[in-house]
Amino acid sequence: KAGVTQTPRYLIKTRGQQVTLSCSPISGHRSVSWYQQTPGQGLQFLFEYFSETQRNKGNFPGRFSGRQFSNSRSEMNVSTLELGDSALYLCASSLGRPDIGEQYFGPGTRLTVT
Amino acid sequence: AQSVTQLDSQVPVFEEAPVELRCNYSSSVSVYLFWYVQYPNQGLQLLLKYLSGSTLVESINGFEAEFNKSQTSFHLRKPSVHISDTAEYFCAVSAKGAQKLVFGQGTRLTINP
Numbered sequence: 768k769a770g771v772t773q774t775p776r777y778l779i780k781t782r783g784q785q786v787t788l789s790c791s792p793i794s795g796h797r798s799v800s801w802y803q804q805t806p807g808q809g810l811q812f813l814f815e816y817f818s819e820t821q822r823n824k825g826n827f828p829g830r831f832s833g834r835q836f837s838n839s840r841s842e843m844n845v846s847t848l849e850l851g852d853s854a855l856y857l858c859a860s861s862l863g864r865p866d867i868g869e870q871y872f873g874p875g876t877r878l879t880v881t
Numbered sequence: 882a883q884s885v886t887q888l889d890s891q892v893p894v895f896e897e898a899p900v901e902l903r904c905n906y907s908s909s910v911s912v913y914l915f916w917y918v919q920y921p922n923q924g925l926q927l928l929l930k931y932l933s934g935s936t937l938v939e940s941i942n943g944f945e946a947e948f949n950k951s952q953t954s955f956h957l958r959k960p961s962v963h964i965s966d967t968a969e970y971f972c973a974v975s976a977k978g979a980q981k982l983v984f985g986q987g988t989r990l991t992i993n994p
Contacts, residue, residue: 809987810982812982868977870980872927875924
């Protein structure tokens, strides 16, 4: 099976712009979660989508949003970018069943805001 | 809510020496526990997991971790490390049934020849 894929891998944006990141989960996985990784804050949970519905949300401002499509692919959007949004954004997929906890991560999108 | 503490930010060891990476967690509900490994410029790879059953879990590349409920710990061990084990290791916890992972700050394992 192909793993989790994320596009693009690298992105450079200017402060104030918006950005959309894409994630394709492992085939058959219905849950997609997003995480932000920075040197200062470490790995932080952004949100989780399951069957096109946001099922869980972390403590991030409303500038961070996401959605999931019927084929389980997910996008994450950040509006009005700030310098502090520079980070590695990781997508993870799972079956989404309560008895199976593990998530599988993609390679990430490295976002640099200048 | 859950929290994870990785007690060492960096662990240097010599090749073929044993290593232990320490992880403690806090939670008011039952949890699943995980170790993930991150190589430079890559995403996270699942190393091993504890969901239920035997408290000692093993990975295919020689790592093992033991769930200790009374001490709320999930330490990672390997009896003999290799240069290729150089990476950052993250301990993570999720409430049973939830998909939200809470991570520790990571431990950078450096193997010296």
